[in-house]
Amino acid sequence: MKIFSASQMRMADEVTIKSEKISSLELMERAASQIFNLLHHRLQGAQIPIHVFCGIGNNGGDGLVISRLLVEHGYNVKTYIVNFSENRSKDFLVNYDRLKEIAKEWPFQIKSEEDFPTVQYQDMVIDSIFGIGLNRPLVPWVTQLIKHINNARCFTLSVDIPSGLYDYKKPDDAEGVIFADVTVTFQLPKLVFFLPQTGGYTKEVEVIDIGLDRNFLHQTPGIAELINKNEVVPLYRSRHKYSHKGTFGHCVLIGGSYGKIGSMVLATKAALKMGAGLATAYVPECGYEVLQTTVPEAMVITDSDDELEEINLDFEPSAVGIGMGLGTDEKTIKAFEEFLKENKAPMVIDADAINCMAKKPELLEHLPLQTIITPHPKELERLIGKWEDDFDKIRKAQEFSAKYRCVLVVKGANSLIIYEDQIYINNSGNPGMATAGSGDVLTGMLTGLLSQGYDPIRAAVLGTYLHGSAGDLIAQKNGFEALIAGDIVNNIGQAYLELFRQPQQQEQKS
Numbered sequence: 129m130k131i132f133s134a135s136q137m138r139m140a141d142e143v144t145i146k147s148e149k150i151s152s153l154e155l156m157e158r159a160a161s162q163i164f165n166l167l168h169h170r171l172q173g174a175q176i177p178i179h180v181f182c183g184i185g186n187n188g189g190d191g192l193v194i195s196r197l198l199v200e201h202g203y204n205v206k207t208y209i210v211n212f213s214e215n216r217s218k219d220f221l222v223n224y225d226r227l228k229e230i231a232k233e234w235p236f237q238i239k240s241e242e243d244f245p246t247v248q249y250q251d252m253v254i255d256s257i258f259g260i261g262l263n264r265p266l267v268p269w270v271t272q273l274i275k276h277i278n279n280a281r282c283f284t285l286s287v288d289i290p291s292g293l294y295d296y297k298k299p300d301d302a303e304g305v306i307f308a309d310v311t312v313t314f315q316l317p318k319l320v321f322f323l324p325q326t327g328g329y330t331k332e333v334e335v336i337d338i339g340l341d342r343n344f345l346h347q348t349p350g351i352a353e354l355i356n357k358n359e360v361v362p363l364y365r366s367r368h369k370y371s372h373k374g375t376f377g378h379c380v381l382i383g384g385s386y387g388k389i390g391s392m393v394l395a396t397k398a399a400l401k402m403g404a405g406l407a408t409a410y411v412p413e414c415g416y417e418v419l420q421t422t423v424p425e426a427m428v429i430t431d432s433d434d435e436l437e438e439i440n441l442d443f444e445p446s447a448v449g450i451g452m453g454l455g456t457d458e459k460t461i462k463a464f465e466e467f468l469k470e471n472k473a474p475m476v477i478d479a480d481a482i483n484c485m486a487k488k489p490e491l492l493e494h495l496p497l498q499t500i501i502t503p504h505p506k507e508l509e510r511l512i513g514k515w516e517d518d519f520d521k522i523r524k525a526q527e528f529s530a531k532y533r534c535v536l537v538v539k540g541a542n543s544l545i546i547y548e549d550q551i552y553i554n555n556s557g558n559p560g561m562a563t564a565g566s567g568d569v570l571t572g573m574l575t576g577l578l579s580q581g582y583d584p585i586r587a588a589v590l591g592t593y594l595h596g597s598a599g600d601l602i603a604q605k606n607g608f609e610a611l612i613a614g615d616i617v618n619n620i621g622q623a624y625l626e627l628f629r630q631p632q633q634q635e636q637k638s
């Protein structure tokens with residue numbers, strides 16, 4: 129599913145108004161009535177106090193439409209106009225008059241802290257103060273109003289985006305943003321819902337189709353792509369009856385050091401479970417017996433005793449996954465450098481192999497085209513430096529990717545797959561996956577896909593999705609806490625099957 133910027137959303141609006149020959153007012157009515165329908169369906173006329181806070185722009189206009197429909201259906205509604213500007217939008221004004229015509233009680237004006245209403249825990253709030261039009265810091269009393277609403281801790285529905293969130297940078301005051309239980313957003317999800325600094329402002333996201341122009345939506349490249357099941361199914365390559373293990377390649381997993389051989393067990397198993405035809409683990413001597421016993425399907429080549437000092441393969445691998453438990457000893461860095469100069473196979477670089485490159489950036493010059501690098505945030509910082517906020521992080525990651533022509537998989541709650549100007553946001557996975565070895569499994573999975581001939585971007589997107597999906601299957605059975613990396617490997621088969629089990633019911637989750 130595409131993600132648009134605020135200006136692209138506005139353009140979609142304008143194109144729809146022209147192509148459908150409807151007015152912006154009708155579009156507002158259409159969008160807001162869908163939110164009302166959702167609410168009405170869930171509330172079934174319940175008489176809880178509903179506080180609708182409206183700004184003075186089109187987000188506020190949406191709030192006024194919702195208010196009017198709630199009043200018309202006999203709900204217990206209080207409407208407030210948050211007067212942060214005299215610049216009221218045209219459609220706001222029309223809906224303001226429409227509400228006044230039917231409501232017994234006129235909207236209440238809020239101009240300063242003295243006007244703040246009492247909101248109680250058992251009430252409900254509709255947040256229609258700011259939408260995607262926020263473009264500068266809030267005046268202090270509006271920030272206070274948002275904090276006042278948050279303090280009530282009552283059920284809060286944000287219209288389009290939690291008020292106080294920009295769609296292009298982090299908020300000025302981390303507390304000056306509505307904490308929404310649910311955000312009902314128009315047509316396409318917004319990037320902020322999936323980034324670590326801003327994703328937590330809404331517990332749930334629902335995307336509603338307000339019928340914006342299909343051609344425009346299809347033809348306009350988004351700023352990012354949200355990856356759900358629907359997006360990955362077409363990436364899967366089915367197997368032919370007459371294929372043999374050679375068809376799926378012979379990959380090598382390189383890493384391990386004394387006390388960290390388990391990471392190699394996880395990665396090697398994961399590569400095989402993903403469908404690699406053959407897998408060799410290249411480990412220090414101390415890992416030999418462990419690997420032969422725990423992954424009998426794999427072959428093992430060993431180097432010196434406790435850490436890798438040389439990487440000499442006696443075959444041409446179809447793909448390489450390197451870094452798990454590798455260590456960053458000078459000798460290991462040297463071995464890695466020599467290997468990089470020789471190697472032509474597609475690669476996945478993880479963990480200590482990333483740290484080796486951070487210590488010796490010249491290594492980056494030797495990466496094969498579209499090498500996949502899978503940093504967690506700290507490793508990413510070692511590669512690209514510090515960032516201002518998540519948006520700056522993405523820009524810097526894109527520059528890095530363009531410079532070295534590599535695919536970055538930035539691991540996190542919603543892992544980002546970045547290749548030059550392309551951004552994919554993985555939407556599978558859960559907090560239980562923040563567990564030891566989870567990254568080693570991912571590296572093995574991606575290597576297993578490269579081994580079968582998937583191109584690196586497809587491999588990164590499909591592999592990251594399946595990794596999260598395997599984790600989701602475990603969490604459904606065992607919960608988050610008991611989830612361990614070995615379980616992810618064991619559920620890879622189920623994650624593949626899940627791709628084809630049933631059409632996706634719900635497009636969106638945050």
Ligand SMILES: NC(=O)C1=CN([C@@H]2O[C@H](COP(=O)(O)OP(=O)(O)OC[C@H]3O[C@@H](n4cnc5c(N)ncnc54)[C@H](OP(=O)(O)O)[C@@H]3O)[C@@H](O)[C@H]2O)[C@H](O)CC1
Pocket residue numbers: 137138140141155156159183184185186187188189190212213215217257258259260261262263264265266267287288289314315340
């Ligand atoms: N296609 C759609 O998605 C539809 C969207 N709708 C809704 O429209 C909003 C966007 O509405 P917009 O009027 O553009 O913006 P806002 O309502 O978010 O903000 C109103 C104006 O407030 C000004 N502004 C911005 N920041 C501040 C601030 N810190 N303090 C004071 N004022 C501020 C700004 O105007 P300026 O001219 O003063 O810069 C904003 O324009 C979208 O989110 C949806 O809810 C449609 O209803 C349906 C179709």
Ligand SMILES: [K+]
Pocket residue numbers: 187255256257258259286287288289290291
């Ligand atoms: K809002």
